[in-house]
Amino acid sequence: MNWFSSLFGKREGDADQGGTASAEIALAPPPPASERGRGLPRFRGMAADQLGVGTRRHDRVRLNLRRAFTPARPIMDPAMLAGRTDLLRTMIRAIEDQYLHLVLFGPRGIGKTSILHVLSGIARESRYLVRYISCGERTSFDPLFRSVMVDIPLLFHARYDPASAEIEEGLSFADLLDESPLTVDRASELFSQVAGTRLLIVLDEFDRAGEADFRQSVAELIKNVSDRGSQVQLVIAGVAQNLTEIITHVPSIRRNILGLRVPNMTQDGIAELISNGQHASGMTFTSKALQLINLTALGLPYLASLVGQHAGFAALDRSSTTIDHADVHRGISQVLAHLDLRIAPDVRQRMEQAIRDGHERTLSRLAQVALANSFLLPRAEIARELNSGSNAGLGNATETLERMSKVYRLITPSVVHVADAYAFVDDGIALYLWVRMISQDAACRDAA
Ligand SMILES: Nc1ncnc2c1ncn2[C@@H]1O[C@H](COP(=O)(O)OP(=O)(O)O)[C@@H](O)[C@H]1O
Ligand SMILES: [Mg+2]
Known part of the structure; x- marks a missing residue:
């Protein structure tokens, strides 16, 4: 029986009759519509996510739960952004009062995109023109900045009279461009003509932009618009640990840029x-x-x-809207399964080998250090962690780092300019190992 018939042709209770029965199965009349797909998993709600009159209370709570925690999507609603007030205040002051460009950096999942969305909303409330762009491998200067020009109405051009025909027609800065490629100089010149408003260009996932020229051009643009006192500012975000990665090209722009690392949240932030x-x-x-x-x-x-x-889903599965500590345990097991799927098979094999060889505890400790340190493993931190109270006997830091990098190839010297640090070859490993340790500890405590 091939994969197709084994999935669709067989109904629950049918014994697998081998090759001879396949013709019979293929000729059997299709089941009535009401029975088709029985036994397969189904979506629990309708795509419209609308609550009908007859919606059961639990379905309603389930729907709300999906909106309440959105781990796969950045926060868009300012009311849902927890614990970043001070950081936002610093960003706003730097933009508004100091005319600085910002570079926001930190590991994946720390909340950069969420902060950028909320910042953009706050800026729009103060009538800033804001253009948010998520960079990708193929991002390049001309199309990106051309599309930004489309968003700036000629109304905000210093040399156009507000009553002019062009403004009445609703033309934009893009209409001042010709067919030739948009250069940094031309873009800088146009940006220096922006008047009567302020423009924020938000470039998220900047480190993903693959074209070598692109970063260099953006760095030059920042320098030009700063030198000309333009009303245009850039806010850049990326996973680069260190600012220099982004601005190596034009060192003199350092004083025009404020680099901000997005730190882990405090316990109060998580509680919020x-x-x-x-x-x-x-x-x-x-x-x-x-x-x-x-x-x-x-x-x-x-x-x-x-x-x-x-954890919320675990509580709902037992028809409760109160999430207790056992629901969180169950939730953690689910999360572990989810994180497991994200690790590449070859890395997973090497990790399992290290665990079989008795290094699970050491690895969990490394994972904990990584998660607390922007996914980095600074040697000094490792030494402190491995020698602290309950961990004494886990071996010395240098030996551990050597073994994990050379024998198991699970960590590698960090490419960023942080003195003497390593990083896991994949951020997913740190998350997985840490959550695995928490789930095992919790299970042990329950068994005791
Ligand atoms: N301040 C916050 N308050 C609540 N949830 C947050 C916050 N920051 C991030 N999150 C959650 O964490 C996840 C990752 O955030 P995101 O902004 O995408 O991070 P990054 O862009 O750094 O990878 C998001 O799905 C979001 O739900
Ligand atoms: Mg992001």
């Missing part, structure tokens, strides 16, 4: 994230549940959101 989710879902977390989420999240909003959502 859960409290927001509680509000939005209509579910309640017990204080022990909250504690366990906080312990697991290590200040990473992505992890808190993922565990919060799975």
Whole structure:
């Protein structure tokens, strides 16, 4: 029986009759519509996500829960952004008062995109023109900045009279461009003509932009618009640990840029994230549940959101809207399965070998250090962690780092300019190992 018939031709209870029966199965009349697909999993709600009159209370809560914790999507609603008030204040002051360009950096999942969306909304409220762009491998200067020009009405051009025909016609800065490729000089010149408003160009995932020229051009653009006192500012975000990665090309722009590392959230920040989710879902977390989420999240909003959502589903599966600490355990197991799927098979094999060879505890400790340090493994931190109280006997840091990098190839010297640090070959490993340790510890405690 091939994969197709084994999936669609066989109904529950049918014995596999081998090759001879396949013709019979193929000729059998299709089952009535009502029976088709029986036994396959189904979506629980309708795509419109609308609540009908007859929607059961639990379906309603489930729907709200999906909106309350969105680990796969950045936060768009300012009311749902937890714990980033000080950072946002710093960003706003730097933009508004100091006319600085910003570079926001930090690991995946720390909340950069969420912060950028909320910042963009706040800026628009103050009538800034804001253009948010998520960079990709093929991002290049001409099409990107051409599309930005489309968004600036000629109304904001210093040399056009507001009553002019062009403005009445609704033309934009893009209409001043010809067919030739848009150069940094031309873009800078046009940006220096912006008047009567301020423009923020937000470039997210800047490190993903693959073209070598692109970063260089953006660095030059920042220098030009700063030198000309333009009303245009750039806000750049990426996973680069270190600013220099982004601005190596034009060192003199350093004084025009404020680099901000997005730190892990505090415990209060995570508590706020859960409290927001509680509000939005209509579910309640017990204080022990909250504690366990906080312990697991290590200040990473992505992890808190993922565990919060799975814990909520675990509670709903037992028809409760109160999420207790056992629901969080169940949620953590789900999260572990989810993280497991994200690790590349070859890396997974090497990790399993290291675990079989007795290095699980060491690896979990390394993972914990990584999650608390922007996914980096600074040698000094490793030494401190491996020698601290309950971990004594895990071996010395240098030996451990050598073994994990040379024998198991699970970590590698970090490419960023942080003195003497390593990083896991894949961020997913750190998340997986840490959550695995938490779930095992929790299981042990329950068994005791
Ligand atoms: N301040 C926050 N409050 C609540 N949830 C957050 C916050 N920051 C991030 N998250 C959650 O964490 C996940 C990752 O955030 P994101 O902004 O996409 O991070 P990054 O862009 O750094 O990879 C998002 O799905 C979002 O749900
Ligand atoms: Mg992002």
